[in-house]
Amino acid sequence: MWDWHTAREGLPLILHGFGITLLATALGSLVAIVLGLVIAVLGRAPTRWVRLPLRAVVEFVRSTPVMIQLFAVWVLAPGLDPLTIGIVVLGLHYAMYTSEVYRAGIDAVPRGQWEAAVALSLPPIRTWWGVVLPQAVRKVIPALGNYVISMFKETPFLSVITVNEMVHEANQFGSDNFAYMEAFTIAAAIFLIASYPTSMLMRKLEKRLAH
Amino acid sequence: MLTDNPARKTSVSPVSTAVTFDQVVKRYGDHTVLDHLDFEVRQGERVTLIGPSGSGKTTILRLLMTLERVTEGVIQVNGQPFSGLPEKQLRRARRHIGMVFQQFNLFPNMKVLDNITEAPVQVLGLSRDEAAERARDLLDLVGLADKADVHPTRLSGGQQQRVAIARALAMRPDILLLDEVTSALDPELVQGVLDVLRDIAQATDITMLCVTHEMGFARDISDRVLMFDGGRVIESGPPERMFSEPEHERTRDFLGAVL
Ligand SMILES: Nc1ncnc2c1ncn2[C@@H]1O[C@H](COP(=O)(O)OP(=O)(O)OP(=O)(O)O)[C@@H](O)[C@H]1O
Ligand SMILES: [Mg+2]
Numbered sequence: 197m198w199d200w201h202t203a204r205e206g207l208p209l210i211l212h213g214f215g216i217t218l219l220a221t222a223l224g225s226l227v228a229i230v231l232g233l234v235i236a237v238l239g240r241a242p243t244r245w246v247r248l249p250l251r252a253v254v255e256f257v258r259s260t261p262v263m264i265q266l267f268a269v270w271v272l273a274p275g276l277d278p279l280t281i282g283i284v285v286l287g288l289h290y291a292m293y294t295s296e297v298y299r300a301g302i303d304a305v306p307r308g309q310w311e312a313a314v315a316l317s318l319p320p321i322r323t324w325w326g327v328v329l330p331q332a333v334r335k336v337i338p339a340l341g342n343y344v345i346s347m348f349k350e351t352p353f354l355s356v357i358t359v360n361e362m363v364h365e366a367n368q369f370g371s372d373n374f375a376y377m378e379a380f381t382i383a384a385a386i387f388l389i390a391s392y393p394t395s396m397l398m399r400k401l402e403k404r405l406a407h
Numbered sequence: 408m409l410t411d412n413p414a415r416k417t418s419v420s421p422v423s424t425a426v427t428f429d430q431v432v433k434r435y436g437d438h439t440v441l442d443h444l445d446f447e448v449r450q451g452e453r454v455t456l457i458g459p460s461g462s463g464k465t466t467i468l469r470l471l472m473t474l475e476r477v478t479e480g481v482i483q484v485n486g487q488p489f490s491g492l493p494e495k496q497l498r499r500a501r502r503h504i505g506m507v508f509q510q511f512n513l514f515p516n517m518k519v520l521d522n523i524t525e526a527p528v529q530v531l532g533l534s535r536d537e538a539a540e541r542a543r544d545l546l547d548l549v550g551l552a553d554k555a556d557v558h559p560t561r562l563s564g565g566q567q568q569r570v571a572i573a574r575a576l577a578m579r580p581d582i583l584l585l586d587e588v589t590s591a592l593d594p595e596l597v598q599g600v601l602d603v604l605r606d607i608a609q610a611t612d613i614t615m616l617c618v619t620h621e622m623g624f625a626r627d628i629s630d631r632v633l634m635f636d637g638g639r640v641i642e643s644g645p646p647e648r649m650f651s652e653p654e655h656e657r658t659r660d661f662l663g664a665v666l
Pocket of ligand 2: 464465466
């Protein structure tokens with residue numbers, strides 16, 4: 197039966213776990229957003245010696261489950277802090293998806309924009325930074341946001357490598373106190389409370405960027 | 408304002424040829440667009456390229472702007488070889504040339520003023536203030552002094568094209584390439600753009616290569632008209648003669664269709 201007392205006792209622990217979840221999502225997203233952009237831009241490199249190996253890595257990382265990647269790195273690099281491994285692996289895994297998103301955004305920038313940049317003798321860095329990326333990124337912000345949300349929902353995977361994120365903590369508390377119902381109800385409620393404003397925010401953002 | 412342009416002065420050099428095409432071949436696959444093309448444009452000359460669709464007029468301008476590479480032959484600009492340079496030197500050489508496109512190609516992520524100051528700041532190293540001053544003068548010239556802080560997507564096609572002209576001129580090129588710059592415009596907006604170009608032709612000694620179907624405009628500004636067909640120049644001469652008594656039958660047919 198539901199016990200309010202146990203629930204109150206578990207709450208701080210689970211909230212602490214939620215903090216870890218948020219941290220992992222925020223830093224993992226940062227990795228995915230920056231690295232994805234780098235991969236997308238390098239994917240446009242003039243030489244095949246950059247493009248082909250990059251393609252291979254992207255395909256490899258995309259075609260293995262994130263859980264396996266987490267385990268593999270954890271086992272192969274035993275000295276590393278699990279949270280760090282989690283952030284890097286999640287970020288890396290999602291970078292493969294965000295790079296595709298950026299790529300589509302870059303492809304959608306009309307050829308005339310590149311040609312105008314050439315006609316003005318803009319150096320490549322400035323063409324990317326001043327002309328192409330601002331237009332490409334603006335188009336893909338909603339899609340990137342969706343990946344941040346799905347990363348948030350996949351952070352429980354980090355519990356398999358002992359990261360004390362929220363689901364891990366809920367599970368721990370549940371088994372220590374025979375209070376799985378309280379523990380997981382709280383965890384679910386927190387996920388719900390966090391998701392709702394996020395999705396509202398996303399919808400607003402999409403609308404703002406639409407025109 | 409454009410006449411006391413310091414960039415202009417450097418163009419007064421012993422070399423009087425702005426553009427030379429020497430046996431230029433351009434092929435796409437096995438389709439030969441330019442077939443050992445030879446022609447010259449003197450510094451300060453205004454040349455209009457005419458010819459049927461597919462005769463390679465756009466290709467010539469794109470080769471000059473280095474948006475395409477020649478298959479064979481040599482292009483010279485201001486007496487210097489221009490084709491086949493490594494990318495870095497090419498970028499320097501390109502500064503002598505400006506281009507205005509049919510579709511304007513303004514940067515939608517920048518305000519009008521920033522569209523114009525971008526290259527002078529980033530490429531020529533002007534300070535923001537200098538570049539902004541230059542940009543405002545040019546906006547004045549094209550009649551859009553009040554639009555500096557507007558985003559280009561808010562402008563009409565004719566206004567966008569005038570900004571694009573100002574943007575090209577802000578680099579003070581020796582040579583200006585104009586590829587059907589009024590073709591994408593609603594008819595009532597064409598005159599405004601042509602008037603701006605007429606003013607520029609009058610007020611500066613910039614070399615112009617112009618592709619246009621506006622024969623009245625071509626007659627007004629050109630020193631010479633080149634008729635292209637089959638990848639070569641088949642006839643050339645001053646507009647008065649070309650338009651009234653073309654020698655070549657293909658020219659007669661073509662002008663008969665457009666005039
Ligand atoms: N990137 C390309 N790949 C293949 N063929 C091309 C390419 N660009 C141009 N062509 C071909 O080259 C020929 C010349 O094209 P170009 O655009 O220079 O003609 P144009 O004289 O400007 O014609 P228009 O009056 O229709 O603008 C055309 O047959 C065109 O199909
Ligand atoms: Mg054309």
